Amino acid sequence: MTERRIGVYVCNCGTNIANVVDCDAVAEAAQSLPGVAVSRSYKYMCSNPGQEMIVQDIREEGLDRVVVAACSPRMHEPTFRRAAEMAGLNPYLVQMANIREQCSWVHDPGETATDKAKDLVRAAVYRAACHEPLERMAVEMCPDxxxxxxxxxxxxxxxxxxxxxxxxxxxxxxxxxxxxxxxxxxxxxxxxxxxxxxxxxxxxxxxxxxxxxxxxxxxxxxxxxxxxxxxxxxxxxxxxxxxxxxxxxxxxxxxxxYKEFDAARVTHFGYGKLPDVITSFEFEQMLKQGRIELKDGRLPQYVAIVHCVGSRSEEFHGYCSRVCCMTALKYAHEVKSALPKAYVSDVYVDMHAFGKGCEDFYRRSAEVKTLFLMYGKGERPVVRRADPGDDCEMLLTVDEQLSGELIELPADLIILMVGMEPxxxxxxxxxxxxxxxxxxxxxxxxxxxxxxxxxxxxxxxxxxxxxxxxxxxxxxxxxxxxxxxxxxxxxxxxLEIDAMYAEVDEDLCSGCRVCNEICPYSAIEFDEEKRRSHVISALCKACGACVATCPSAAIKARHFTDAQIFAEITGVLA
Amino acid sequence: MAIRANPKLIEELEPYGAEDVMKCYHCGNCSAVCPFSADPYVFPRKPMRYLQMGLEDKLKGQLDPWLCYYCGECSDQCPREAEPGETMMSLRRWLTSKYDWTGISRLFYRSWRWELGAIVLVAILTAIGFTLFGMSQGSIAHYDGPDAFLPSASIHIFDWVLAGVLLTFLLSNAARMWWFTMGRDKDLPTTLGSYITSAWMLPAHFFTQVRYSKCEHKRSWATHLALMLSYVTMLVLIMFFLTRMASGPEIDWSVHVAGYFATAGLLLGTALFLRNRVKRSSAQYRHSHESDWIFLVLILIVATTGILQHILHRSGLDVAANVAYIVHLSLVVPMLALEVPFSKWSHLAYRPLAMYLAQVRATALARARSGEATALRPGAERTQAHAA
Known part of the structure; x- marks a missing residue:
């Protein structure tokens, strides 16, 4: 290994890290690690003065690797990579040691926590020594x-x-x-x-x-x-x-x-058997034709609208279909305006009126005297034909939740609010x-x-x-x-493509195509002529699945090479 | 057994004042804020729910509307302006018409023209009747004494006959109320003992309206109590001391002092309530049914004509006093004969009765829930024997 000039920067993260880990001790310990030229501890490394410190050291001390012991790389790796780039250092030569989420936030203050932080920093230093400068790729963007x-x-x-x-x-x-x-x-x-x-x-x-x-x-x-x-x-x-x-x-x-839920899958509403039990889409058709009527041409006196058909049930779909509640209220309004003498009942589970203007719409639906009946999630309202002498065609039995009573609701037309399905x-x-x-x-x-x-x-x-x-x-x-x-x-x-991706060494590849199948992003193509696989770097997410799978060890993940991983392990165990 | 919903019932209730009940979405704020709502009488939410769904039989069996004094807190708190207080009020009107077997109450509540027409008719008939009776008895120039136009002894007898008639109506309606709310419920394990031990509640609530005093607005309670006590005082004076009240022209302080207080109470009470209703000063006065106006105005006129005939009599203007008396009587008779058994005034009987029955019912329900009551059921006994 050639002599490196590594800079180590231990962040206190205010008190987030410093209250648990002795940051100065971590920085001091790092000083004696192989290749470390500079080692510092600072209150906030991500702040402007913190970044300045790194930039200045790279320029003045001639650093060729940077290790930042701070928070998760998900948080600030881009920040420190940018800082390195500003100082003329390849951004992939920066490595982070996560001594916040993986140390100070999960441990009690004391020497043990400090020791762990030292281990993490050592691992990062060993790994950084093996880092190679990587270049991001640029591809053309087709505007179509x-x-x-x-x-x-x-x-x-x-x-x-x-x-x-x-x-x-x-x-x-x-x-x-x-x-x-x-x-x-x-x-x-x-x-x-x-x-x-x-x-x-x-x-x-x-x-x-x-x-x-x-x-x-x-x-x-x-x-x-x-x-x-x-x-x-x-x-x-x-x-x-x-x-x-x-x-x-x-x-x-x-x-x-989407497609609408098939109401015939639910048997207890009598859909398909009783002529005037229809789905919301069939009712839309009726509305578009401009006449709300029963199959035999008469006008309905009682209209019942049933929510959550196929939605929010263990039997069919657990999710809410989101549009049915407001559509049902819309039907209540449309029925009332077309047939002012009709009685509209709305049989729901929960009223989801979350959208803009929707709560107001719900209120207005109540004001036009819609009767709301609540049935329990998982309950099954049952429809049956009315008895002779009843003034309605059908009866809908609901275990009504707001009253605790078992209610028989008269209905001539029943509209099933069918949910959405993929x-x-x-x-x-x-x-x-x-x-x-x-x-x-x-x-x-x-x-x-x-x-x-x-x-x-x-x-x-x-x-x-x-x-x-x-x-x-x-x-x-x-x-x-x-x-x-x-x-x-x-x-x-x-388009800039991340420099981290897998590469196939064609000399080692046997063309077994195991990697073609394993890749979750379909990023590996097989070249029929060469009988070799190769990675489409723009599609690769550097997950490493192919690297681990390849029986010939022909695939290398850039920035996650064997040498880098082993160095890291050696570092943490040293 | 499932209960049949009747979406049409709400239309039947609308003439009684239940215009906003469908706006309710059962958040329960009304029942939470009500000082009286407690198991097993959870209101206004529950009766509102029954009304929305048109469960007529359940509603008819409810005592809850009578347990409400309409302080208006619920209506103030309602996020949907569903007017729970007014819904309870309209349910009381509707229940009154359901208790009444003659159908007169229903007619009155559904049409103020009928109510007013009936009052005018009875007033005219009373005026004619008493005029003819007076002419057969004596001279219009004499208010009292041997040649009195309307001898107080005869009027006294008439009062008792009238009281008998209206009590018959009122009590038969009250009996129907008991039947709807208690009697027909075969599963309710009521005992004669609990009817007896709770009986004190009837006079207690009638005379003190102590329950009303627990509402937030103490002034309404005080006004209501003053008006009611004035009315009762007047009733006692007329029913038991009429001859002493009518003799004159000197003032018999032993009875008249009570009369003056009662008159003042009646005038002040009705004037305050009228003022509140005109100004719609708070939730309970925001909605006034025609029957509310008729009731208040009738009391006010009766009190005024009473005062008038009293003053005229004491001033020695006997002819004018007799005319005023005829007018007074022709208003008192419809007020008592029509308003007490068939309209708003009936609540003087139904409300204390409901509180009494509610107590008996709650006791019975508690018994039914306790193990003791379970063991009394023959089925339960068998199960226990089997288990043993």
Whole structure:
């Protein structure tokens, strides 16, 4: 090992570390470690003077490695890497020892804690000595985007991108745009027309010079990586050989939406057996036709709306479908305005009125004299035909929670608020674009709070109800958020790819292809000609799975080399 | 057994004043803030729920509305402006019409025209009747003495007959109240003993309204009590001391001093309540049913005409005094004959009765819950024997 000039910086983190660990002692101990040229302790290393200290030492002391003993690298590694870069040092020559989360926060003050901190610093110093300077890669960013799904989310994303001057391929599996929103009459809580909303979007999308609308089409194959995808699109027209086209896109937005829960799976409501038990979508159809009536053409006197059909139950889906509560209230209003003499009952589990204007809407629904009945989660209200002589067609038995009574509710028309489900082909789509699904089948976002539209695959975004049940405003917000992320990348022109990725040594590779299967990001390709595997560095997340799996030890993870790992282990045990 | 909901019942209750009950979403604030709401009488939330769902039979069996004195705290606290206090008030009106087997009460509460029309009709008939009777008895120029237009002895007899008639109505309605709330509930293990030991509550609540005093607004209680005691004093004076009250022209202080106090109480009480209702000064006065106005105005006029005939008589203006007396009587009769058994005034009987029955019922329920009551059931006995 050549002689290193390593700088060690022990952060006190105010009192966070210093109250438990003797930082000065840690710094002093580090001084005697091999290759250590400078060792200091300071109140806040991440502060400007702290960073200044590092920059100055690199310049004046000629440091070639930097070890910062402070908080988690998740917190401040980028900070110290930037500082090193400023002083002209390759950022990958910085190593952090986490003596806060992994030491001072979890131990009592004393010598033992200080000893552990010394061990952690020693490990970092040994490891840093083996660090190599790494360069980040830059790849071209193709400004074209593929949007999968022509519902409200897909159209919103497409318009946002196209309006900014970029080409968008909007692929829709059915023969028309609009998705599920096109099946709806009015929207809650402001009772605006869904048709107006959709017609405006569809017209703009179809007429937009930057949008290529591909109806009755789907994505067949997606190759490449962020900024440089190749998407194979196929048109599923009847009969003929399906015409294919391959387009280059830099990003993909998945907006495949949802399908409604099949009410026939629930038996106790008599759906499919009793003629006037219908689903919310069937009721929307009735509303769009402009007449609320029973199968035999008479007008209903009693209308009952049942919430949570297929949602929030152990039997079907545990999640809340989010839009049904307000849609149900919308029905109450629509029935009351069409049939002022009708009695509307709303049979719910919990009223979820979380959106803007929704609590007010709930209040107004009560003011128009909707009768609310609460049934227990896991309970099963049962529908049966009414007896002769009753003034209603059916009776709905509810174990009513607000009164504690078993109630028989008269009904002529029963509307089942069916929940949302992932589409049947969600798994197929997930596989095509290499994203994951949760236990219910919804696509998983990169971070539930901080990165809600990105996925684990760079360049692939999700928006709308394919991610989880969502109303129109949330779907549109996500779609435009995804578009904003893409526009950000497009405006930078080039994409920087992290320097940490795996590399295959082709001389050692036997072409067994075990790594091809193991890679969770589909980042390893097999070269049929050479009979060797190679890593698409832009897709690699440096998880190390292939490195551990390779039977020929042909794969090396940059910044996690064997030498570095062993040095670290030696350091911590020394 | 499931109970059939009746979404139409709320429409039946609307003429009684229950206009906002559907706004309630059962947060329970009303029952939490009410000083009286406690197991087994949790109100206003529970009766409101029954009303929303139209559980008529359950509502008819409820004592809860009578346990409320309408302090208005619940309505003030309600986040939905569902007016729980007014809902309880309208339930009292509705229950009154349900207790009444004649159907008159229902007619009155649903239409003020009927109520007012009936009062006017009875007033006219009374005026004609007493005028003819007076002319057959003596001269309009004499208020008292042997040639009196309306001899107090005859009026006294008439009073007792009238009292008998209205008591018959009131008591038969009260009996129906007992039947709806207690009698028909076969599972309720009431004992004669508890009816007897709780009987003290009837006079206690009637005369002191001690429960009302536990509401936050003490002034309402004081006004209400003063008005009620004045009324009762007047009733006692008329029923037992009418001959002494009517003789004159000198003032018989031993009875009249009570009369003056009672009159002052009646005037002040009704004036205060009228003022509150006009100004809608707080929650309990925000909503006034037509029956509330008729009730207060009737008492006020009766008291005024009473004072008038008293003054005229004492001033020696016998003709005017007799005319005033006829007017007074023609208002007293509908007030007593119509308002007491069929309208707002009936609460003087139902409220103390409800508190008494509520006590008996609570005792019975406690017994039913305790092991002692369980062992009394034949089925339970068998189970125990089997286990032994």
């Amino acid at each position: 985007t593929l949007v999968i799904g022509g519902g409200i989310a897909g159209m919103s994303a497409a318009l946002e991108l196209a309006d900014a001057g970029n080409r968008v391929y909007l692929v829709e599996r059915t023969a028309s745009l609009g998705g599920n929103v096109a099946r709806v009459d009015l929207t809650a809580p402001y009772l605006d027309s869904a048709r107006d909303m959709i017609v405006d979007r569809v017209t703009r999308v179809v007429e937009h010079p930057n949008v290529d609308v591909l109806l009755e089409s789907e994505l067949e194959r997606l190759d490449g990586f962020v900024g440089n995808f190749k998407a194979t699109l196929v048109r599923r027209s009847s009969g003929e050989a399906p015409p294919r086209q391959v387009v280059d896109v830099g990003s993909v937005v998945v907006c495949t939406g 589409r049947d082909d969600a798994g197929q789509v997930a596989h095509l674009v290499n994203i994951s699904q949760d236990k219910d089948g919804w696509f998983i976002e990169s971070h539930p709070k901080l990165d809600p539209v990105a996925t684990t695959t760079d360049g692939v975004y999700i928006a709308g109800a394919c991610q989880s049940p969502k109303d129109i405003p949330d779907s549109v917000a996500q779609a435009r958020a995804a578009a904003a992320r893409i526009l950000g990348k497009i405006s930078r022109g080039k």
